[in-house]
Amino acid sequence: MSEIERARENRAMFARIAPRYDVMNRLMTAGLDGRWRHELLERAQLGVGDRVLDIGTGTGDIAFEVTQRYPGATAIAADYTFEMMDAGKKKGRVLKFNAADTLQLPYADGTFDAVVSGFLLRNVTDLDRALCEQYRVLKPGGRWVSLDTTRPEKNLFSPLIQFHLQTVIPMLGRLVTGQASAYRYLTASTQNFLRAEDLTARASKAGLRDAHFVRRNLGTIAIHWGTK
Numbered sequence: 701m702s703e704i705e706r707a708r709e710n711r712a713m714f715a716r717i718a719p720r721y722d723v724m725n726r727l728m729t730a731g732l733d734g735r736w737r738h739e740l741l742e743r744a745q746l747g748v749g750d751r752v753l754d755i756g757t758g759t760g761d762i763a764f765e766v767t768q769r770y771p772g773a774t775a776i777a778a779d780y781t782f783e784m785m786d787a788g789k790k791k792g793r794v795l796k797f798n799a800a801d802t803l804q805l806p807y808a809d810g811t812f813d814a815v816v817s818g819f820l821l822r823n824v825t826d827l828d829r830a831l832c833e834q835y836r837v838l839k840p841g842g843r844w845v846s847l848d849t850t851r852p853e854k855n856l857f858s859p860l861i862q863f864h865l866q867t868v869i870p871m872l873g874r875l876v877t878g879q880a881s882a883y884r885y886l887t888a889s890t891q892n893f894l895r896a897e898d899l900t901a902r903a904s905k906a907g908l909r910d911a912h913f914v915r916r917n918l919g920t921i922a923i924h925w926g927t928k
Contacts, residue, residue: 703825710823715783720877722759727872736916737762740816740847743925748772750813755802756820759788760795802830807837818847822893831906838928844908849890850922896922
């Protein structure tokens, strides 16, 4: 499958699950995704007047939290799936929604003080290009922060983690959205994504300095950050 075909298929999948996407996120994470978004924004170190790009915004969860917690900052909520952004608008979120693909961002160099994303990078068709584009639109000294799944290390909880990923999540996807196949894909993308250490190395290769990460949720979630 070509990059264009993969991107088209991903977009169609997210369009199908958009109406129930937020409900599924709350269920899959037992509500912990809100805590992770809070930590992501703490790592972004936002200040008054800062411009923030939430790329792969989905329904705008992170951008909306920026507007609530940092009233002096400007949040741009960008995604390439219109149905996701429309679902955010239907929730009453008054945000600056933009149509944008992280592989070719429609912004000038050095536009943003922070670029953030939640559960985006495992789904892109060209990770290095996505990281380079996010780096490009950052101002010097700007912060890059990513919240995403990470390939879990084998430990005592591995059987429980595998049961949740391979059985519970697709079952919830079928019951809540009618789209079990979409959530089997999302489970596979978690298991096939980079280890946190490897994503840190790729972020550094893209030019980000002082790249670090922390693991959360039994090692299945990682928050990465770095500075331009």
